[in-house]
Amino acid sequence: MTRKKDEIQFDHNHDDIDRRGFLKCMAWAGTGAFCVVQGGVLKSYSLSRIADLDPSTIKGELSFAQISDSHMGFNKPANPDVAGTLKAAVDKINALDTPPEFLLHTGDISHLARPEEFDNVEQILRGAKAQDVFYVPGEHDVVGDDGKEYLERHGKKSKGAGWYSFDKKGVHFVGLANVLNLKAGGLGSLGPEQLEWLENDVKPLSASTPIVVFAHIPLWSVYPQWGWGTEDSAQALGYLKKFGSVTVLNGHIHQTMQKVEGNVTFHTAASTAFPQPEPGKADSPGPMKVPAAQLRSLLGITDVNFVQGRDALAIVDSKLG
Amino acid sequence: MNRKKRYLAVAMLLVGLGGALLGTTLPASGSPAQVASSDQVKIDNFTFAPGEITVAKGTTVKWVNRDDIPHTVVSDDRSTFKSKPLDTDDKFSYTFTKEGTYSYFCSIHPKMTAKVIVK
Numbered sequence: 001m002t003r004k005k006d007e008i009q010f011d012h013n014h015d016d017i018d019r020r021g022f023l024k025c026m027a028w029a030g031t032g033a034f035c036v037v038q039g040g041v042l043k044s045y046s047l048s049r050i051a052d053l054d055p056s057t058i059k060g061e062l063s064f065a066q067i068s069d070s071h072m073g074f075n076k077p078a079n080p081d082v083a084g085t086l087k088a089a090v091d092k093i094n095a096l097d098t099p100p101e102f103l104l105h106t107g108d109i110s111h112l113a114r115p116e117e118f119d120n121v122e123q124i125l126r127g128a129k130a131q132d133v134f135y136v137p138g139e140h141d142v143v144g145d146d147g148k149e150y151l152e153r154h155g156k157k158s159k160g161a162g163w164y165s166f167d168k169k170g171v172h173f174v175g176l177a178n179v180l181n182l183k184a185g186g187l188g189s190l191g192p193e194q195l196e197w198l199e200n201d202v203k204p205l206s207a208s209t210p211i212v213v214f215a216h217i218p219l220w221s222v223y224p225q226w227g228w229g230t231e232d233s234a235q236a237l238g239y240l241k242k243f244g245s246v247t248v249l250n251g252h253i254h255q256t257m258q259k260v261e262g263n264v265t266f267h268t269a270a271s272t273a274f275p276q277p278e279p280g281k282a283d284s285p286g287p288m289k290v291p292a293a294q295l296r297s298l299l300g301i302t303d304v305n306f307v308q309g310r311d312a313l314a315i316v317d318s319k320l321g
Numbered sequence: 322m323n324r325k326k327r328y329l330a331v332a333m334l335l336v337g338l339g340g341a342l343l344g345t346t347l348p349a350s351g352s353p354a355q356v357a358s359s360d361q362v363k364i365d366n367f368t369f370a371p372g373e374i375t376v377a378k379g380t381t382v383k384w385v386n387r388d389d390i391p392h393t394v395v396s397d398d399r400s401t402f403k404s405k406p407l408d409t410d411d412k413f414s415y416t417f418t419k420e421g422t423y424s425y426f427c428s429i430h431p432k433m434t435a436k437v438i439v440k
Binding site for chain 2: 076077078111112113139140143144182183184185186187225226227283284285286287
């Protein structure tokens with residue numbers, strides 16, 4: 001096929017990663033990218049080209065949206081109105097051509113794990129047409145009380161620190177909690193109990209089952225110097241080796257980024273609250289202050305579509321403004 | 322100002338600051354000046370500064386968070402001392418009554434580590 005200028009491809013069934021293409025994908029990720037995985041090949045397009053796409057690649061039997069890092073309670077100059085930007089995210093989700101069946105929130109729902117912060121987010125998300133919201137905790141949601149408040153609200157059906165799984169139209173979803181019992185100097189952590197649960201949870205599934213894993217801190221080493229990684233993620237991913245299609249959705253780093261490794265596609269979502277600097281591009285990963293007019297272009301949501309029988313997950317990152 | 326003089330000036334300033342802080346937190350008979358250069362740790366830019374301080378037994382060390390993001394001050398064993406989440410400008414203090422080296426970290430951002438040495 002003819003390769004267009006703005007199109008990149010990975011053939012990750014073979015070990016022939018198009019590294020130049022990969023870097024291009026990374027560059028786009030900052031402004032939003034659209035990814036389609038079909039039969040193990042990932043195609044990535046910049047959002048500006050989305051109108052050129054065949055709509056059948058976007059519509060599928062299952063569609064869901066990911067929101068992340070709403071940090072309700074944050075009120076510093078980087079974004080004094082995190083409730084407003086979360087509402088904007090909900091509006092954006094409600095306006096999608098393919099209405100998502102449910103929402104995933106990949107953590108840092110609240111800024112300080114305060115009851116009123118959780119209340120606020122729940123109230124705003126009730127404005128979404130999709131009523132089901134599946135959460136995993138961020139480190140801000142478990143601060144001060146080791147996750148008690150979070151688990152009382154969102155952990156009813158989960159185990160341990162808040163991990164669980166569920167199935168939707170043939171796709172197996174696994175929510176993992178990697179923000180509790182962090183050790184001095186360390187990274188995100190799943191812990192032996194959760195790893196054992198994961199191994200047993202996926203064992204009975206056939207290798208053709210599409211897997212979506214979601215957790216707050218990235219399950220790949222984005223930038224360990226800033227704590228952007230999970231120390232025992234390799235073991236977790238080891239249990240998923242037999243599956244042909246694994247998608248990992250994370251938050252935490254407040255910017256979109258993606259990576260393909262073997263059968264696994266990793267994505268991080270933008271925050272709905274405030275942007276953080278690119279790895280190593282600042283002294284610390286603190287909130288990035290940008291001109292007000294630019295802020296919403298750095299916040300966003302991720303829209304994911306699954307086309308049954310094609311092993312396909314189409315992932316679209318959209319900006320809020 | 323040559324380097325030595327500048328160092329001296331900075332050192333004097335630090336001693337002055339330390340004295341002022343001690344004055345507000347400890348009785349005059351508190352820690353000897355040669356051990357406690359400062360009993361205040363500032364959290365700024367995801368860093369405890371200074372990253373290592375040496376204080377006399379009985380000193381109350383104070384932390385203040387100057388970041389836009391909350392942090393905690395938690396001893397490595399998670400039990401000796403453990404602050405609540407400190408939002409911007411929130412403070413935490415702990416009085417060290419035993420000699421030893423106390424390593425601590427931020428339980429939200431565990432890459433942030435530091436220590437207090439008590440003599």
